[in-house]
Amino acid sequence: MENYNQTSTDFILLGLFPPSKIGLFFFILFVLIFLMALFGNLSLMFLIFLDTHLHTSMYFLLSQLSIIDLNHISAIVPKMVSNFLFGNKSISLIGCGAQSFFFLTLGGAKALLLTSMAYDRYIAICFPLHYSISMNKSVCVLMVIGSWIMGFVNSCSHTTYAFHIPYCQSRAINHFFCDVPAMLTLACMDTWVYEYTEFMSTILFLVFPFIGIACSYGRVVLAVNHMHSAEGRKKVYSTCSTHLTVVSFYVPLFYTYLHPRSLRSPTKDKVLAVFYTILTPILNPIIYSLRNREVMGALRKVIQRICTEKM
Template identity: 80%
Template sequence: MENYNQTSTDFILLGLFPPPRIGLFLFILIVFIFLMALIGNLSMILLIFLDTHLHTPMYFLLSQLSLIDLNYISTIVPKMASDFLYGNKSISFIGCGIQSFFFLALGGAEALLLASMAYDRYIAICFPLHYLIRMSKRVCVLMITGSWIIGSINACAHTVYILHIPYCRSRTINHFFCDVPAMVTLACMDTWVYEGTVFLSTAIFLVFPFIGIACSYGQVLLAIYRMHSAEGRKKAYVTCSSHLTVVTFYYVPFVYTYLRPRSLRSPTEDKVLAVFYTILTPMLNPIIYSLRNKEVMGALIRVNRRICSVKM
């Protein structure tokens, strides 16, 4: 048995990594993914900022997605890596609340932003002549601001609740971060009402946006099918498939994790699923949107040429 020297106000995070060799391999892999996510998202933000050809509503939303992903993965991985390296798995009561708040706020903002990006693609393909009117700078700013504000309000409500419920003697969280459902299982009170609110907020932030995305892409696919230009159809399919890949990796594990009743939950399964929406998705977003996008690759070439000409 490990001795964590737990104080009365600390929580213990059991973490993701199994003991010795396999744990070391997974640790190196996670750190590699973390570095790729940092480099990829920072590169996307800088590229969109530097290249005027990418100063469009779609890429404005994409830069915000990269910013969220950058903060999202930084909320989880550094603490998890530090715990593995130094063997100190404790996290303070307030620290756990802060981590939980940022995870929920950024997660909610990303879910709503992905829905906004689906709406952007819907307008661009189904109503191209009205695109600049319906997706004006003001509309984009409202979408982004609304995503951050609504996500933060939801996160604040859940965080305040978990910081005020009484906890039993054991404060060992069987997870690699302070996830609300994992913390609620430690409560010394009946939490069925709160679990109902978790179900409701999950429906608002994940199920309804996912339905909206599905409806948008239903219209988009119909519009693509009616296109006469083969090149136009190909470009539309590539753009939409990129977004749908991101949506699938993010929404499906999230929904499956948070909508299951406690009796069907498995800590091991929850941790594996959480890897998809907390670690893999922030890494995959810049890769999917850059390698499968000619406009981004063209911008990268132009910026590189500009940098080389300055050096010469």
């Protein structure tokens, strides 16, 4: 086994893929997923920006989700690709801190933004007459700003703590990015303070939002049962299913951050991290576009416009 003990301040990311044919296969697969996620989220943002029919609160929040997903996956995958291709697994202290900071900021903002999106659909379906007032532009902007600020504050506290504690001689992080809990296994001190902070942050940013989303969709389902229009019920169920699917973002995070550290496995943590760092960003544009008539209509308009200009 390689010896990663060193005296420099750099960390070593052990990575996700083994140096084998199967590792190369998964590496190529993940690169393709990364490129598809970039294309999907950029396309969705582009369509929402161009089509005035999509200038509503729902699509404004959706565009913010695409921005977060785009940056989330870009903060992790390029370094992972570079490490695999060039065999240089080291990452500087500043680089590790920046990666951890952006990961936590974007993750926290996304968790709260998904709650805002669920609230938007709840108001639209259960209180349609109040929707234009309850979800006006100012409210949406405040929701987005609040999500970013809370994610930023949470990230600052975790990152500052992680980079102000002493680390032992081994600086090999058994992960494919600088995840703070994985880093703290190398600490030369008791990290119970951080574990308590991590638990409280998980409750605030994951458990409470998840409960709120579950309650809102429960209320929506009850409202659907009282609808007399089959077309209206079909539309509502379609809307709910697309939003509810994204809640899978929370499940691997629950297991990772609520699981006692003594019972956690680095292999399981890495596999679960694939879901909320790499797979979710590609699922969101697929779920919110291919199953959405308005987005598909906007796409057809753009394609027709391009074809007309070429002719």
